[in-house]
Amino acid sequence: MNNISTYLIIKKEIFDILRQMKYSELSQKHIKDEVLRVQRVIEKISFELYRELKKIVSNDKLNEKDWLRMVQELEDDLKVNQSPGILLQDNQNNRVNRQWWSNTAKSENELFYWNRYREEISDKLPLEVVQRMDEDTDIIMDSIENPLIDTFNIRGLVVGHVQSGKTGNYTGLLCKAADAGYKFIIVITGGMNNLRNQTQIRINEGFVGRTDNNLVGVGLRGYEQNKSPYSLTLADRDFNINDKDNAIQSISFETISVPVVMVIKKNYRTLEHVISWIKARYKKVVTELDLVT
Incomplete structure (x- = not known):
């Protein structure tokens, strides 16, 4: 990063524009497009004129790595991106159907609890994050067991970073577990x-x-x-x-x-x-x- 003050001024401008959108409508594409738009405006009118308009003291320009870094940081700041979970499991030879939920039970279920929870969080989180939560909780559901089976003993651990959405994730899991019959x-x-x-x-x-x-x-x-x-x-x-x-x-x-x-x-x-x-x-x-x- 060539100049922190230039970088932060431009980043804040883009952040303020994006924050005016509803979280449910915000996506990675919106962030990339807005960063690219500002980048092209600066290239078109010249950095010198942009610097004068924004009263930027430094004369250093941003390079391509700065713009890419800005996209990544804005995605984190605005929480529009959630990386997929990683699953580690043993062979579980005693399990006949390892995708009992995602392949069959989910499509046959009314999903009363999950559907109303999904509707609730869709007003507060970007669509991509909600979809990722749906996918991740499906993986966890497949990794436990169908509660309609008479006997089973499944144990596991889900780990997440601080402020990574763990409570939202396991609340979604509770909803699906209840839908399944737990x-x-x-x-x-x-x-x-x-x-x-x-x-x-x-x-x-x-x-x-x-x-x-x-x-x-x-x-x-x-x-x-x-x-x-x-x-x-x-x-x-x-x-x-x-x-x-x-x-x-x-x-x-x-x-x-x-x-x-x-x-x-x-x-x-x-x-x-x-x-x-x-x-x-x-x-x-x-x-x-x-x-x-």
Whole structure:
């Protein structure tokens, strides 16, 4: 980069123009086209005249590498690009259908939870990012298992950078898992109450559709009582096995027809309470192996 002040002035000008667009309409192509447009304007009127108009002190011009770098940085700043996930897996010889979701189940499913979540995030994220999230969560779904199968034991790990969209990604995964028939989902957050509370709010907005008795997020886009997920935790309250005000005492996975979710802290006592609660209700069907984290 020849001159940081010249570079930043031009980049800010382009950034301000692009920010006027709706995120849902913004794409990599828009960024490349706008950078190219400014580059051609400067070439046409001469850098000297452009420098005078913009009151740029430096006399150094940008080179081709500077323009390419600007495109990449604007893509990152405006979050219009999300790299595809990378999958590492063993042979999983016991699995007959490794694409049970993307090849069959997804197309045969109503996708109630995913469709309303996709509609919700499409107003806030560029189309390319939403499409990438759809593709990545499909890969994860294929890597777990069809919940309609009687017995399976699948474990995995999804890793993402800080501020890379992990919460949005696993919220989308929750929606697809619920669409596929998973009934009990536990989200384990960091060890602080404020982190757990923030995550609960995001899950309420993207999956549950309610906070207390008020519709929020996806609940405002499509609410059906007989499909509304049931949360065992609240925006301001973690799981508590002794909480008589919470309806957890009456939940039965054998009879409930909607997905059940809980958002808990990564805390050994909370985990002990959850395990004890599950054991007390399903002594005959839950083994110690099932509860290993």
